[in-house]
Amino acid sequence: MFSPNSLQPRMMLVNRFSCTLKNQSVKIGHCSKVPRNVNMEKLQHGYLFPEIERHELIHIKKYPNANVIDLGIGDTTKPLPTIVTSSMVDFVRGLSTAEGYKGYGPEQGEKALRKAIAHKIYKNLDIKPSEVFVSDGAQCDISRLQLLMGPNLKIAVQDPSFPAYIDSSVIIGHAGKFVDRIGKYENIEYMTCGPQTDFFPDLHTISRPQLIFFCSPNNPTGHAATRKQLQQLVDFAKVNGSIIIYDSAYSAYITDNSPKSIFEIPGAREVAIEVSSFSKFAGFTGVRLGWTVVPEELLYSNGFPVLHDFNRIVCTCFNGASSISQAGGLACLSPEGLNAVQSLVDYYMENARILVNALTSLGLTVYGGKNAPYVWVRFPGSKSWDVFAGILENAHIITIPGSGFGPGGEGYIRISAFGQRDSIIEASERLKYLLYQEGL
Ligand SMILES: Cc1ncc(COP(=O)(O)O)c(C=O)c1O
Numbered sequence: 001m002f003s004p005n006s007l008q009p010r011m012m013l014v015n016r017f018s019c020t021l022k023n024q025s026v027k028i029g030h031c032s033k034v035p036r037n038v039n040m041e042k043l044q045h046g047y048l049f050p051e052i053e054r055h056e057l058i059h060i061k062k063y064p065n066a067n068v069i070d071l072g073i074g075d076t077t078k079p080l081p082t083i084v085t086s087s088m089v090d091f092v093r094g095l096s097t098a099e100g101y102k103g104y105g106p107e108q109g110e111k112a113l114r115k116a117i118a119h120k121i122y123k124n125l126d127i128k129p130s131e132v133f134v135s136d137g138a139q140c141d142i143s144r145l146q147l148l149m150g151p152n153l154k155i156a157v158q159d160p161s162f163p164a165y166i167d168s169s170v171i172i173g174h175a176g177k178f179v180d181r182i183g184k185y186e187n188i189e190y191m192t193c194g195p196q197t198d199f200f201p202d203l204h205t206i207s208r209p210q211l212i213f214f215c216s217p218n219n220p221t222g223h224a225a226t227r228k229q230l231q232q233l234v235d236f237a238k239v240n241g242s243i244i245i246y247d248s249a250y251s252a253y254i255t256d257n258s259p260k261s262i263f264e265i266p267g268a269r270e271v272a273i274e275v276s277s278f279s280k281f282a283g284f285t286g287v288r289l290g291w292t293v294v295p296e297e298l299l300y301s302n303g304f305p306v307l308h309d310f311n312r313i314v315c316t317c318f319n320g321a322s323s324i325s326q327a328g329g330l331a332c333l334s335p336e337g338l339n340a341v342q343s344l345v346d347y348y349m350e351n352a353r354i355l356v357n358a359l360t361s362l363g364l365t366v367y368g369g370k371n372a373p374y375v376w377v378r379f380p381g382s383k384s385w386d387v388f389a390g391i392l393e394n395a396h397i398i399t400i401p402g403s404g405f406g407p408g409g410e411g412y413i414r415i416s417a418f419g420q421r422d423s424i425i426e427a428s429e430r431l432k433y434l435l436y437q438e439g440l
Contacts, residue, residue: 081340109134222368
């Protein structure tokens with residue numbers, strides 16, 4: 001049986017030829033004189049999702065004939081709409097012609113795409129195309145924003161949350177020491193977001209952060225913050241002089257009237273940056289395309305506009321998203337493209353409904369699945385990694401242990417609804433059988 005401890009740092013085992021250092025096997029040969037980045041040393045384990053893949057590979061080796069269903073990482077599985085691929089194909093063919101060839105584009109993204117994002121995704125919100133920076137994905141922009149802000153800031157994150165916020169904070173140098181006893185970094189404020197507080201932090205208990213990472217709908221809980229909650233967050237940031245880095249990667253999945261953007265909230269332009277992505281709403285996880293909005297009104301403590309510095313970071317450290325991906329992104333935002341990607345969103349949300357129904361029929365407490373393609377299931381009294389291991393061993397289904405998203409996720413697992421329909425139905429049946437007949 002898998003032991004949760006295997007994700008913890010191991011003792012450094014050194015022999016003449018190799019050592020194991022925090023789960024990474026390193027060949028010892030010639031050593032440079034360059035010291036390891038102390039912040040990299042502070043990372044507690046491998047990034048969550050490759051760790052899950054490692055477990056999947058071990059399982060497949062153990063059960064080569066098992067039909068393993070992957071509802072873990074949250075990768076999309078449906079083919080891209082033809083309107084999107086054909087626009088990329090046309091663009092690529094053009095690259096072989098004198099008229100169609102294009103080299104470097106603007107670092108901030110093609111004008112037409114910046115305009116389409118500003119006017120179609122943020123309709124009626126007065127976002128200017130010049131405030132939109134097209135990128136190769138939200139995750140890359142999260143790290144660029146860390147670089148922009150520099151080290152040693154007091155940061156706050158939702159607990160549980162998408163692991164890139166904490167890991168990139170450790171790498172840039174905000175985090176301080178990891179405190180084993182509580183499973184947290186000493187300088188990071190973990191804002192507990194559980195069902196007791198409607199998945200929103202009790203802001204009275206949070207001490208003045210400089211940067212607040214906030215994701216809605218949240219990965220992993222699937223909770224979309226309400227307008228009232230987001231207004232409280234914006235007001236809190238204003239009072240404390242904080243900047244919110246708001247991740248709206250799943251906003252297309254919102255089905256109720258929760259805000260799809262932080263910029264729907266009065267006052268947000270003075271306190272927030274929004275990162276977002278084509279990955280989950282248009283199936284671009286492999287194509288790679290995202291964007292970040294930095295409003296003109298967002299200023300540093302000395303009055304300098306953040307937008308100017310982000311432009312500098314993008315020019316110096318990025319050089320622009322692939323022109324092929326941008327052609328595809330533009331097609332997604334055409335009227336026909338928007339309809340086509342909406343049907344992908346609807347498909348995954350129907351998957352989520354099937355999973356939620358199966359799990360609630362077992363009497364389990366289930367969250368998410370209404371405004372996000374993630375189902376967040378509670379297993380009171382159990383350790384997440386044990387539940388993950390039990391489901392993998394007995395039902396051959398990959399999920400994600402909730403504690404991988406922070407201490408606040410202990411006792412939960414996350415199930416992704418991004419699978420193909422037949423896998424979702426099969427997984428629901430296996431889970432019903434396993435959890436009803438045998439328990440865990
Ligand atoms: C909340 C959140 N933000 C960002 C990302 C990464 O997005 P991208 O593929 O655009 O890098 C993910 C991916 O799972 C995510 O869950």
